[in-house]
Amino acid sequence: NKDFILEIQQAESTQPKTALFLSPESNSGQTEFLLTAFPPTVQPTKRVPVEMLYLIDISGSMEGTSIEQARGALLQALDRLNPGDRLAIEAFNNSFYEFASETLSATPDNVAAARQYVQGLQAGGGTEMLPALLHLMQKPEIPGYVRNIVLLTDGDLGNEEEIFAALRRNLGGARLFTVAIGSAPNFFLATKMAQFGRGTFTHIANNSEITEQMGRLLETIESPVLTDVKLSFEGVQVSDVYPQQTPDLFLRQPLVVYGRITQGTKGIVHLTARAGDQPYAASFAFDTSKSTFHPGITTLWARQRVEDLMDKWRLADEDARAGIRAELIAHAIQYHLVTRFTSLVAVE
Numbered sequence: 001n002k003d004f005i006l007e008i009q010q011a012e013s014t015q016p017k018t019a020l021f022l023s024p025e026s027n028s029g030q031t032e033f034l035l036t037a038f039p040p041t042v043q044p045t046k047r048v049p050v051e052m053l054y055l056i057d058i059s060g061s062m063e064g065t066s067i068e069q070a071r072g073a074l075l076q077a078l079d080r081l082n083p084g085d086r087l088a089i090e091a092f093n094n095s096f097y098e099f100a101s102e103t104l105s106a107t108p109d110n111v112a113a114a115r116q117y118v119q120g121l122q123a124g125g126g127t128e129m130l131p132a133l134l135h136l137m138q139k140p141e142i143p144g145y146v147r148n149i150v151l152l153t154d155g156d157l158g159n160e161e162e163i164f165a166a167l168r169r170n171l172g173g174a175r176l177f178t179v180a181i182g183s184a185p186n187f188f189l190a191t192k193m194a195q196f197g198r199g200t201f202t203h204i205a206n207n208s209e210i211t212e213q214m215g216r217l218l219e220t221i222e223s224p225v226l227t228d229v230k231l232s233f234e235g236v237q238v239s240d241v242y243p244q245q246t247p248d249l250f251l252r253q254p255l256v257v258y259g260r261i262t263q264g265t266k267g268i269v270h271l272t273a274r275a276g277d278q279p280y281a282a283s284f285a286f287d288t289s290k291s292t293f294h295p296g297i298t299t300l301w302a303r304q305r306v307e308d309l310m311d312k313w314r315l316a317d318e319d320a321r322a323g324i325r326a327e328l329i330a331h332a333i334q335y336h337l338v339t340r341f342t343s344l345v346a347v348e
Contacts, residue, residue: 013040016225016249016280018271022261023297024288031261031288032301033238035269038254039225048276050222051086051103051145052077053136053174056118057153057181059093059127066182067123069204070152073179073214074118077150080218081106086145088136089114093125096132103139129153130163137170147174148221151193155186161314163189167196175199175248177221179214198247216252223251226273226280231257235267242304249273258301265289302335310340 017038024031054077056070074089081087085106089099099117104110133151141147149171167176176197178190183205194201202217204210226249231241241259249255261267265288273280309328313321325341332342 010038010041013038015040016275016282018282018284020269020284020286021294021297022286022288022291023294023301024291025293025298031265031291032298033259033261034297034300035231035257035259035271036254037226037229037249037271037282039249039251048224049082049084049086049145051088051142051147052081052106052221053088053103053139053147053149054090055129055132055136055149055151055153056089056091056121057093057127057129057151058091058121058123058125060124061127061154062181063123065206066154067121069181069206069210070179071118071121072210073152073181073204075115076211076214077218078111078114078118080222081111083107086142087111087114088139089117090132090136091121092127092129092132093123094128095125096135103142130159130166133163134166134170137166137172137174141173146224146227147172148199149174149176149197150179150217150221151176152179152181153185153190154182155180155189160186160189160192164192164196164311165315167193171197175221177217178202179204179217195243198243198245200250200253220250220253225249225251226255226275229255229271229273232270232272233261233267234270236261236264238262240301240305240308242301242308244308258297258304260301261288299335299337302331302337305331306337306339 019036021034022031054074056074058067062070083106086103087106088103091097099114136149176193177199178194178201180187180190180201180203185203191201200217200220202213204213229246229248231246238259239262241257246257247255268283268285271282306328309324313324313328316324328339329341332339338344
């Protein structure tokens with residue numbers, strides 16, 4: 001009845017490290033792969049200026065402990081800004097309210113005014129996140145800044161599909177980080193929003209966790225090791241690569257990409273990105289014929305494909321859903337996976 005936490009101590013390094021693991025299937029002739037990029041253990045000395053857009057839920061469901069936690073988390077975030085950064089704050093319930101109509105430089109005076117604004121936020125009213133989120137995403141992006149949106153909410157919402165569709169259309173080059181507040185947040189909404197936003201999900205269950213959890217999150221946001229990560233394969237054909245939009249690499253969080261090699265056995269994978277304001281590249285050759293089947297990698301890839309098919313199913317109309325459902329069932333049965341449409345049955 002307790003969480004099991006496995007902590008891995010990484011050897012000290014100043015540069016990111018990449019690795020490719022292969023799992024060839026003997027019956028299909030195809031190979032699943034797992035590509036990882038591990039961040040350095042040493043925090044970069046130079047930090048790229050960030051544009052921090054904070055979206056805080058002040059609806060009635062946040063009343064009590066949740067709004068206290070959200071205010072405390074946001075105040076901690078404001079304290080970490082550098083004068084060269086920019087900030088914006090938007091609160092929402094059944095309407096939305098801005099600290100300022102445009103993003104402001106994080107000068108001491110502006111941060112002090114922002115703190116005063118946050119301390120005055122009170123919970124009440126209904127919950128309509130979408131108009132506030134759209135308004136925030138449509139603010140003009142400023143060249144030279146990495147834009148991050150931090151959402152603090154208990155996730156007590158019902159229009160999840162509309163929110164996901166809006167993120168796909170309007171997020172642009174921003175990253176979205178979700179902070180779920182309280183003992184029973186909407187985990188599905190918070191994790192999916194972070195996935196679509198190429199960010200991370202953080203859960204703050206009680207006040208004693210605010211400092212530690214927000215400290216980790218903010219250090220992550222402030223320290224993108226690699227941004228604009230792109231993968232390309234030479235000599236082979238690949239398909240079903242997940243996540244479809246490669247996320248950034250942050251401190252203490254390895255970047256993990258799954259995919260399938262459908263044709264060819266020998267090739268080279270190229271990873272390109274930006275490390276701060278400098279280009280970064282890594283390449284290494286591989287030969288699937290010299291690898292052995294690894295059921296863990298294949299199963300992890302298969303689960304990622306289930307997630308992708310379920311996302312398509314949710315967005316599809318009734319006519320298209322039947323085809324996606326059939327494809328998902330066939331895939332789940334092939335790889336022995338429990339899904340919304342399949343179960344494992346024990347027969348005695």
